[in-house]
Amino acid sequence: MPDDQNLEPNSRCGYIALVGRPNVGKSTLLNHMLGQKISITSRKPQTTRNNVLGIKTEAENQLIFVDTPGLHLNQSGAINRYMNRAAGSAIKDVDVVVFLVDKTQWTEEDEAVAKRLEGVKVPLIVAVNKCDQLEDKSVLLPHLEKLAKRLSAREIVPISALKGMHLDRLESILIKLIPAGTHLFPEHQITDRSSRFLAAEIIREKITRQLGAELPYQMAVEIEEFQQDRGILHISAAILVERDGQKRILIGDKGDKIKLIGQQARLDIESLFETKVMLKLWVKVKSGWSDDERALRSLGYDDL
Structure with a gap:
């Protein structure tokens, strides 16, 4: 009904x-x-x-x-x-x-x-x-x-x-x-995007804010695990960059950058989903992904 x-x-x-x-x-x-x-x-x-x-x-x-x-x-x-x-x-x-x-x-x-x-x-x-x-x-x-x-x-x-x-x-x-017409979404729905997408975007935001001009646009986040277990949301995400030098920048001295990014992202994800979150991040080098149509589709850039 x-x-x-x-x-x-x-x-x-x-x-x-x-x-x-x-x-x-x-x-x-x-x-x-x-x-x-x-x-x-x-x-x-x-x-x-x-x-x-x-x-x-x-x-x-x-x-x-x-x-x-x-x-x-x-x-x-x-x-x-x-x-x-x-x-x-x-x-x-x-x-x-x-x-x-x-x-x-x-x-x-x-x-x-x-x-x-x-x-x-x-x-x-x-x-x-x-x-x-x-x-x-x-x-x-x-x-x-x-x-x-x-x-x-x-x-x-x-x-x-x-x-x-x-x-x-x-x-x-x-x-x-806007035209007269029936509503297309339930009253309490606020977006069409999946929880996995929103989590990936929050992680990408924290990377962008932390590194600014240090890291070029050739960076993406791929959610590899997203599972609720005993009241804890377990999320594992790979951060894709194009070169080894970008990986070093993202990890930082003794892992300080990636740790700070993870802490900030976890807090926002917990606020969004109203649950405790266990977040694991790591960095992968995938040369040329940002100029590869097939790679973009595999990362979710395929809705056109």
Whole structure:
């Protein structure tokens, strides 16, 4: 039997793509809209690699956000091409597109995203993020006017994803734009991704935050064991890198780096799954995986 909620005559439900160049705040926006962390964040561009659904259900409204990898100009490797395809595919199959830009900045990559959105048939909302960081607020209005001329946007909303500024206004606009219809997910479901995927992403986030520029993008996490036993969730994960030098950086002096990454990841995983976690990490060298379509599919980059 369907939930009574799904029979609500005034119910609305729709898909909303969050798009923009890398590191503009899409994942931060998703997490704050949901009130829970499901998409990993860091200051390093291209942290998000997969489309991740975040589902927010309140009363008769169900907003299904699609957090996309940042659209970027570099397509030299298979992983880069994959991320651009993932972001591009999301734009085609949604009811609303939210284009995030960073304060008063407008880069070559922003322009590339704008061109990708020129043929979009659904309503476009521009969210001008990180407005709390503007010391001189007077520069914002001229920039908003420029955006209005460049983009065929239904609305342009200044926000701060991190501080939660004007997110209620953004949400009310989105609710009006999504179509009437029954809800597609149960009320308490917040993502379409598996527990294994979320655990791998948390580990990858901690690596990215710890190592920053020290470790290139050629790094992935592969969950090899994920099993609950006597109240403890046992997780074993292999971290893939391309070269021996990257492995040494990741392990650190006497294993200090990998130990710290494991400690931080375990705490977040325990918080997410609300259970005690036993986490084991090790590092494998797999040369060329990030430019190998077959290797990418084996690591889960196969949903296109």
